[in-house]
Amino acid sequence: MDATAQDKKNTKSAKLTVDGKDVALPVHDGSIGPSVMDIGKLYAQTGMFTYDPGFTSTGSCESKITYIDGDEGVLLYRGYPIEQLAEHGDFLETCYLLLYGELPNPTQKADFDFRVTRHTMVHEQMSRFFQGFRRDAHPMAVMCGSVGALAAFYHDSTDISDPLQRMIASIRMIAKMPTLAAMAYKYNVGQPFVYPKNDLDYATNFLRMCYAVPTEDYKPNPVLAKAMDRIFILHADHEQNASTSTVRLAGSSGANPFACIAAGIACLWGPAHGGANEAALKMLAEIGTVDRIPEFIKRAKDKNDSFRLMGFGHRVYKNYDPRAKLMQKTAHEVLKELGIKDDPLLDVAIELERIALHDEYFIEKKLYPNVDFYSGITLKAMGFPTSMFTVLFAVARTVGWIAQWNEMIEDPNQKIGRPRQLYTGAERRDYVQVDKRK
Numbered sequence: 097m098d099a100t101a102q103d104k105k106n107t108k109s110a111k112l113t114v115d116g117k118d119v120a121l122p123v124h125d126g127s128i129g130p131s132v133m134d135i136g137k138l139y140a141q142t143g144m145f146t147y148d149p150g151f152t153s154t155g156s157c158e159s160k161i162t163y164i165d166g167d168e169g170v171l172l173y174r175g176y177p178i179e180q181l182a183e184h185g186d187f188l189e190t191c192y193l194l195l196y197g198e199l200p201n202p203t204q205k206a207d208f209d210f211r212v213t214r215h216t217m218v219h220e221q222m223s224r225f226f227q228g229f230r231r232d233a234h235p236m237a238v239m240c241g242s243v244g245a246l247a248a249f250y251h252d253s254t255d256i257s258d259p260l261q262r263m264i265a266s267i268r269m270i271a272k273m274p275t276l277a278a279m280a281y282k283y284n285v286g287q288p289f290v291y292p293k294n295d296l297d298y299a300t301n302f303l304r305m306c307y308a309v310p311t312e313d314y315k316p317n318p319v320l321a322k323a324m325d326r327i328f329i330l331h332a333d334h335e336q337n338a339s340t341s342t343v344r345l346a347g348s349s350g351a352n353p354f355a356c357i358a359a360g361i362a363c364l365w366g367p368a369h370g371g372a373n374e375a376a377l378k379m380l381a382e383i384g385t386v387d388r389i390p391e392f393i394k395r396a397k398d399k400n401d402s403f404r405l406m407g408f409g410h411r412v413y414k415n416y417d418p419r420a421k422l423m424q425k426t427a428h429e430v431l432k433e434l435g436i437k438d439d440p441l442l443d444v445a446i447e448l449e450r451i452a453l454h455d456e457y458f459i460e461k462k463l464y465p466n467v468d469f470y471s472g473i474t475l476k477a478m479g480f481p482t483s484m485f486t487v488l489f490a491v492a493r494t495v496g497w498i499a500q501w502n503e504m505i506e507d508p509n510q511k512i513g514r515p516r517q518l519y520t521g522a523e524r525r526d527y528v529q530v531d532k533r534k
């Protein structure tokens with residue numbers, strides 16, 4: 097079997113030879129990035145499926161939202177480089193951009209900020225719903241449950257064939273995630289829930305809901321709020337990553353949007369995905385001091401040891417993750433603002449990064465720090481316990497999930513996601529009564 101691409105200007109196709117029979121596969125070009133071979137009719141033409149565990153060579157959809165060039169370390173939201181958005185924009189305009197495709201003009205921005213802000217409260221009954229969780233539950237478990245439960249509260253925005261209802265559900269999700277995340281935190285530490293305050297910006301409001309207590313006035317810190325906002329921008333979308341693909345797959349059956357986001361949260365929780373920032377910080381703490389780094393580098397390179405350098409490597413980036421550079425800068429800004437001059441974890445992180453970037457193993461496998469390498473240090477300095485790190489990622493990624501979900505529903509080629517398999521189990525055999533089995 098061989099496949100060869102034949103460039104014929106706009107009518108490209110690829111030839112696949114299966115058992116001596118030629119099959120032409122249409123090739124579609126994107127605006128930038130690799131073209132794709134359309135294998136939609138492959139089974140009908142050859143009786144074969146494709147096999148690609150982990151989808152390393154498989155495009156699952158057409159999308160106009162986010163572009164990554166992993167070799168060059170480029171990340172664009174709707175065409176805009178992440179560096180420009182993180183430096184000059186704010187999270188809510190990034191949300192608008194991801195949802196609507198364009199940056200808002202001043203009127204649109206004011207209107208969008210107003211709409212999100214007016215949806216930040218959650219149904220009062222949610223606070224009673226929280227009482228069902230153990231206080232020591234992992235906040236991601238609480239988020240899976242409570243976001244899924246939103247489906248039981250907002251029945252007026254679940255007709256997914258109605259664009260207006262879809263947009264209301266989207267705004268609700270973006271608005272209520274920080275409130276639920278802060279409630280998960282407050283519940284865990286045993287403090288009263290803090291209601292959102294509508295005259296504050298998104299990030300400041302979130303920090304206040306996490307850190308304000310009824311006994312004291314809360315003084316917002318603009319540097320920390322800016323850092324929080326930037327962290328949200330950096331994590332807002334990342335094309336067809338595992339959790340986004342989960343949301344799309346769940347949504348492809350026409351499922352309730354809040355339930356789809358809960359599915360995304362469940363997927364994000366894993367240490368190979370959003371859980372990596374928590375795992376990276378734990379790893380830095382375990383390493384402890386700079387002199388122990390070589391021991392851990394050795395372990396990471398050992399094929400017989402399951403240890404990996406958390407916060408290193410990425411399925412798509414085979415270059416420095418552009419978000420990691422911005423995250424490193426943010427980490428320094430936050431530590432400076434908080435007067436943390438000597439953070440042993442930061443010392444370990446900087447030295448670990450230096451050593452790994454010069455090590456043949458990491459160079460050869462193109463393993464660079466990813467966004468999670470520095471986000472843990474930053475969030476810890478801001479006062480968040482490690483268990484909250486992935487929750488913050490979920491708050492930020494909600495807009496990406498919901499923008500991709502909307503795009504999927506509007507896609508005329510949308511079908512229920514239903515992959516096939518290579519079956520290697522038992523062939524047909526007959527049932528034997530229990531008393532006759534050996």
Ligand code: CMC
Nearest residue numbers: 368369370372396404405406407408409410411461466468
């Ligand atoms: N430390 C040591 N070796 C590594 C690492 C690492 N962090 N990551 C990959 N490798 C090696 C791996 O052992 C394999 O070696 P070999 O070819 O000899 O078998 C090779 O590099 C390729 O690894 P892979 O697992 O086939 O690559 P993948 O694309 O399936 O995995 C990854 C990507 C992110 C899951 C992986 O790099 C990893 O586990 N990193 C640590 C966890 C982490 O930081 N995850 C956050 C990702 S960024 C945020 C997000 O998207 O959620």
